[in-house]
Amino acid sequence: MEKENDKNEEIASEYSLKGILKEVLSYKAGVASLVILCFFLGLIVYTVTTFPYKEAIYQWNSSNAHLKRPRNAAPLWWGIFSGKNLPKNINITFNSTEGNPVTKEFPFNYDDFPTEINIFFKAKYSGSPPIVKIYWERPDGEKIILKEHTIRSEDDTLYLNNDFSLENKLNSEITSKIGSPIDFSITVPRGLFMKYSDKLDVLKGNYKITLETEFANKSDSLEGELVVYGKLYGIAGTDHLRRPIHIALLWGTPLDLSFGLGASLSITVIELIAASISGWFGGAVDSLIQRLTEIYMVLPFLPIMIMISLFYKLNMWSLLFVVILLSIFGSGIKTTRAMVLQVKTLPYIEAAQAYGASNWRIIFLYIIPKILPPIIPNLVASVPVYVFLEAILALFGVLDPTQPTWGRILEDAFQNGALYKGYTYWVLIPSALLILTAISFSLLGFVLDRIVNPKLKEL
Amino acid sequence: MTLFLTVLIAVYLTIVIANAGGYVDKIAETEIRTNIAMVMRENPSFRNLSSEDQKKFLESRAQHELRRRGLDQPFPIRSLYHLKNAIVLNLGRAMYMTSDSGSTLVKSIILERLPVTVLLFTTATVINFFLHLFLGLRLSRKYGSFWDKLVISLSPSSVIPGWFYGIFLIMIFYSWLHILPSGGLVDYPPPSGTIPYFLSVLKHMILPLLSWIIASLFLGIYQNRTFFLIYSTEDYVEVAKAKGLSPRQIEYRYILRPSLPPIITSFALSVISSWTGAIVTEFIFNWPGLGQTMSQAISYFDAPVIVGVTVIYAYLLTITILILDIVYAILDPRMRIQG
Numbered sequence: 188m189e190k191e192n193d194k195n196e197e198i199a200s201e202y203s204l205k206g207i208l209k210e211v212l213s214y215k216a217g218v219a220s221l222v223i224l225c226f227f228l229g230l231i232v233y234t235v236t237t238f239p240y241k242e243a244i245y246q247w248n249s250s251n252a253h254l255k256r257p258r259n260a261a262p263l264w265w266g267i268f269s270g271k272n273l274p275k276n277i278n279i280t281f282n283s284t285e286g287n288p289v290t291k292e293f294p295f296n297y298d299d300f301p302t303e304i305n306i307f308f309k310a311k312y313s314g315s316p317p318i319v320k321i322y323w324e325r326p327d328g329e330k331i332i333l334k335e336h337t338i339r340s341e342d343d344t345l346y347l348n349n350d351f352s353l354e355n356k357l358n359s360e361i362t363s364k365i366g367s368p369i370d371f372s373i374t375v376p377r378g379l380f381m382k383y384s385d386k387l388d389v390l391k392g393n394y395k396i397t398l399e400t401e402f403a404n405k406s407d408s409l410e411g412e413l414v415v416y417g418k419l420y421g422i423a424g425t426d427h428l429r430r431p432i433h434i435a436l437l438w439g440t441p442l443d444l445s446f447g448l449g450a451s452l453s454i455t456v457i458e459l460i461a462a463s464i465s466g467w468f469g470g471a472v473d474s475l476i477q478r479l480t481e482i483y484m485v486l487p488f489l490p491i492m493i494m495i496s497l498f499y500k501l502n503m504w505s506l507l508f509v510v511i512l513l514s515i516f517g518s519g520i521k522t523t524r525a526m527v528l529q530v531k532t533l534p535y536i537e538a539a540q541a542y543g544a545s546n547w548r549i550i551f552l553y554i555i556p557k558i559l560p561p562i563i564p565n566l567v568a569s570v571p572v573y574v575f576l577e578a579i580l581a582l583f584g585v586l587d588p589t590q591p592t593w594g595r596i597l598e599d600a601f602q603n604g605a606l607y608k609g610y611t612y613w614v615l616i617p618s619a620l621l622i623l624t625a626i627s628f629s630l631l632g633f634v635l636d637r638i639v640n641p642k643l644k645e646l
Numbered sequence: 647m648t649l650f651l652t653v654l655i656a657v658y659l660t661i662v663i664a665n666a667g668g669y670v671d672k673i674a675e676t677e678i679r680t681n682i683a684m685v686m687r688e689n690p691s692f693r694n695l696s697s698e699d700q701k702k703f704l705e706s707r708a709q710h711e712l713r714r715r716g717l718d719q720p721f722p723i724r725s726l727y728h729l730k731n732a733i734v735l736n737l738g739r740a741m742y743m744t745s746d747s748g749s750t751l752v753k754s755i756i757l758e759r760l761p762v763t764v765l766l767f768t769t770a771t772v773i774n775f776f777l778h779l780f781l782g783l784r785l786s787r788k789y790g791s792f793w794d795k796l797v798i799s800l801s802p803s804s805v806i807p808g809w810f811y812g813i814f815l816i817m818i819f820y821s822w823l824h825i826l827p828s829g830g831l832v833d834y835p836p837p838s839g840t841i842p843y844f845l846s847v848l849k850h851m852i853l854p855l856l857s858w859i860i861a862s863l864f865l866g867i868y869q870n871r872t873f874f875l876i877y878s879t880e881d882y883v884e885v886a887k888a889k890g891l892s893p894r895q896i897e898y899r900y901i902l903r904p905s906l907p908p909i910i911t912s913f914a915l916s917v918i919s920s921w922t923g924a925i926v927t928e929f930i931f932n933w934p935g936l937g938q939t940m941s942q943a944i945s946y947f948d949a950p951v952i953v954g955v956t957v958i959y960a961y962l963l964t965i966t967i968l969i970l971d972i973v974y975a976i977l978d979p980r981m982r983i984q985g
Contacts, residue, residue: 216799478652484967485656487959489922490940494664494952497944518915571805579809579926583944606816607828614813622806629802 210638217634223627227440234437243438246430247591253429254344255412257302260420261612271298274417281398281411288320288399295415296391301376303416306345310338312407319409320399323379326392331360333396338409347375354378376415424612426596427603432613435591436620442592443574444624446503450510450573455566457515459523459558463550466527476520483516489579496585503590506580510573519565526558533557560639568632571625578621593617649971653964654733657957661728664953673738673950674728678711679704680739737954742946743939752954755939760958762831763935766851767924770858771917774866777859779909782870783897789875797867804865809926812857816930819853826853829932854931858923862916870909877905907978914970921963 211217246252257276266273274297281289310317321333334353336345347353357378362369367385371377382388400409423433465476495501495509530536531554539549574593580586581594582601600606600613682704686692692700712718731737737752745755785794820828827833832846877883878901886896928937936955943951 216802481648481652482655482659484918485652485960485963486659487921487956487963489925490952490956490959491660491663493940493944494660494956497947497952498664498949518918568805575807575810579922582926582929583941585944606813606821609821611817611821614817618810618813621810625805626802629805633802 207635207638211631211634214634214637216630220627220630220634223623224631227444227624227627230437231441231444234441238434238437240438243434243591244589247434247438248589250428253425253431254305255307255414256425256429256431257416257418257420258425258429259427259610259613260302260416260418260425261610262422262424262616263419264422265424265612266419273297273299273419274301274415275419276417277301277413277415279396279413279415281409281413283400283402283407283409288397290395290397291413292393292395293415294393295380295389297417298389299418300380300389301415301417303414304347304376304379305414305416306347307412307414308338308343308345309410310341310343310407311409312338312402313404315403317403317407317409318401319411320401322395322397322399324395324397325379326390326394327383331357350375423616426599426613432596432616435593435596436617438591439593439595439617440620442503442590443577443594444570446507446577447570447572447574447624447628449507450514450576451566451569453511454514454517455519455562455569457511458517458519459555459562460550461515462520462523463527463554463558465520466524466531467546467550467554476516477524479516480518480520483513484518486513488513492576492580493583493585496580502587503577503592506586510576523558523562526561527554530554530557564632564636564639566632567635568629570628571621574621574624593620649964649968653960654729656960656964657732658725658729660953660956660960661725661732664949664956671724673953674731675708675712676741676950677738679708682707682711732957737957738950740943740951741948743943743948743951752950755951756936756954756958759935759939762933763924763928763937766854766928766933766935767921769851770855771920773855774859774862775913777863778866778870778913781867783874783902785867785871786874786878786901787893787897789871794871797864797871800864801868802865804862806861807926808858808861808920808923809930811860812854812927812930815853815857828853829930831934850931850933854927854933857927857931858920861923862920866913866916869912873905873909874901877901880904903977907974910970910974910977914967914974917966917970918963921959921966 211221255276255278260276261269261273263275274295277293277295279291279293281291283289306321308319316338319334319336319338321336323331323333325331333347334345334350354373354375357375358373361373361378361381361383364383365385369385371387373381377387380389380394382390396413398409398411402409421431421433423431423436425431461476465473491513492506492509496506499505501509536549536553539553544553577586577592578594578597581592581598584598586592586594588595594617596617597614600610600617603610605611605613686700686704692703695703735753737756739750740752740755743755744750745758747754747758749755785797788794816828819826827850830850832843832850837843837846880900883896883900886900891899924935925937925940927933928935929941932938936958939951940955942948943955
């Protein structure tokens with residue numbers, strides 16, 4: 188009796204999770220795919236635990252949360268490839284309680300100019316507003332009055348890039364200093380950080396900025412923050428709306444993968460059931476399901492998807508439902524049905540019929556478990572198809588734009604000409620994640636296929 | 647005949663889906679109103695009427711026309727009217743878009759773009775088919791060699807769709823190397839003369855074609871090679887070898903011929919699913935075909951065009967299946983007899 192039990196366990200363990208894992212790990216491709224999947228799993232756990240979805244949605248759709256971030260900045264590690272020391276963001280804070288006037292010094296040793304320079308003020312005053320005088324001192328000892336500014340409200344910002352009077356002032360001063368004609372335009376960041384020569388070069392060294400404030404009342408106070416916007420920011424850079432791309436990368440992982448897994452899992456299961464019913468019952472049911480699959484073959488999947496999501500303004504999850512609805516009678520049914528027809532003739536099915544098992548019992552307990560193993564590899568391998576489908580729908584602009592996904596980043600990148608303007612990081616990083624997903628699932632499917640269909644090993 | 651029924655039902659489904667939002671009804675109604683307004687504009691006797699009366703007249707005429715065409719009927723009957731229109735390609739008028747010749751008929755917009763799509767799609771399909779066939783055959787001869795193993799290990803690369811490779815090709819050949827155009831059909835301005843025009847189109851086709859070829863190359867070769875290997879172990883191949891036939895003869899007569907039907911079947915499935923990829927590829931490469939029309943229609947929210955393009959794709963898929971059925975019948979005599 189005991190021995191028999193042992194035997195049963197052995198047979199059962201053939202398809203146990205542990206057994207499969209062991210076999211998968213015996214392939215190099217299997218190891219690679221599991222490593223990548225573990226990486227994604229870690230990323231999902233990290234995202235879900237440390238970065239609440241609400242917060243991500245708020246940051247992704249807010250226009251004010253990113254004012255102090257540069258526009259279209261490459262990721263920090265990108266600088267290694269460019270061979271140049273590209274500027275990073277510099278933030279310097281002032282407070283009128285530190286003294287008046289207050290001077291701050293900061294080094295600027297980068298090879299390129301900053302993209303923008305803004306000063307954010309926070310003032311508290313009663314009566315007439317404070318007046319700020321801003322001085323700029325360069326490493327070569329040159330001292331300029333940047334601006335004399337009357338604070339306009341409690342939250343005030345000086346956008347120096349858009350300040351045409353400053354730009355004109357810098358232009359006339361610098362051209363007169365250089366003397367010879369120049370073939371580049373002088374913008375505010377260039378004017379403040381360039382060497383006074385006819386070649387465009389950054390003057391490296393320590394810069395000083397001084398704020399001198401005139402208060403109307405003694406109780407008034409002023410806080411300021413100078414932001415010198417760089418060309419590098421964060422681990423994944425920023426987009427055209429100054430949003431850090433890593434928000435969408437992080438939350439795109441659980442969203443995209445659950446979209447892909449959800450679609451492929453439910454489609455495979457429904458196809459399996461439909462194929463089993465079709466193969467087992469035969470006759471009118473069979474021909475009905477077969478005709479339906481033929482009609483589904485002719486239905487143009489993507490245009491209909493686009494049409495539906497455009498006309499009905501669906502979000503990702505109702506769209507997932509539509510994807511499933513549009514794929515349940517897919518071409519997978521034909522191959523699965525052929526397998527069902529083979530299984531149908533096996534003796535154990537006949538035995539089940541002999542003891543009076545119902546049709547549904549036979550389908551769900553005897554046929555489906557038998558044909559499930561060869562289908563699992565297809566299930567795994569088709570996950571990337573639906574992840575890419577998300578990207579396609581996002582590219583056509585029919586997905587909910589408030590949801591941060593990988594496809595969303597690609598769409599933004601495309602709309603803003605990232606391919607042509609050289610913002611390659613914007614396309615490459617989400618693409619890399621998409622490729623990693625595709626490769627890991629397809630490798631895993633490939634390996635599983637070899638395990639459950641040993642015949643393939645010979646070829 | 648069954649195929650025709652299939653298309654009928656597929657188009658009907660498309661219409662029902664589209665009309666659940668009321669869009670197809672709106673298309674029909676807009677067309678009626680435009681027609682009546684045009685007639686009124688051309689008839690001088692209406693000019694004396696005040697704009698108020700003109701509006702009233704237009705309204706009553708439109709209601710009449712709607713009733714005459716049966717558009718006031720309940721949806722099931724109304725949908726049959728839409729079906730008839732779609733089948734005869736009477737797709738209504740576009741709301742905003744026009745064809746290059748200035749027509750607002752959805753039909754002429756689509757017919758203008760269709761050849762461009764078919765050109766790219768068929769070229770890619772034919773190239774892929776023969777490439778997979780011959781490379782697969784060569785590889786099956788060198789079973790177990792380095793190249794064989796390389797193709798097997800690279801075959802998972804085919805899960806990445808063609809349009810995605812397209813992005814990288816644009817980055818490499820346009821943004822970085824500046825040797826090929828990033829998209830479009832011809833140079834701007836189009837070169838005069840047939841041959842320069844043709845060459846320019848060819849130059850613009852390189853990248854889209856390349857993206858499709860790369861995407862399916864390794865998996866296609868791998869699948870075909872496997873089919874060849876299965877058929878090369880058949881007994882009649884051994885007999886042919888024993889008879890002393892040359893390897894070439896054996897290959898063409900006894901391996902290639904019988905393995906073509908399953909190859910065509912798997913190829914047919916990939917062609918049908920690649921229509922989806924075609925739409926996106928056109929979008930990425932700015933190829934002025936149906937896929938790009940679709941994306942333009944999306945940005946204008948031009949419902950008639952979207953519905954029209956969807957219907958046309960249903961036809962294209964049917965035609966693809968029909969052609970593949972015919973090819974199948976030619977290659978496999980057994981199918982011909984079953985007919």
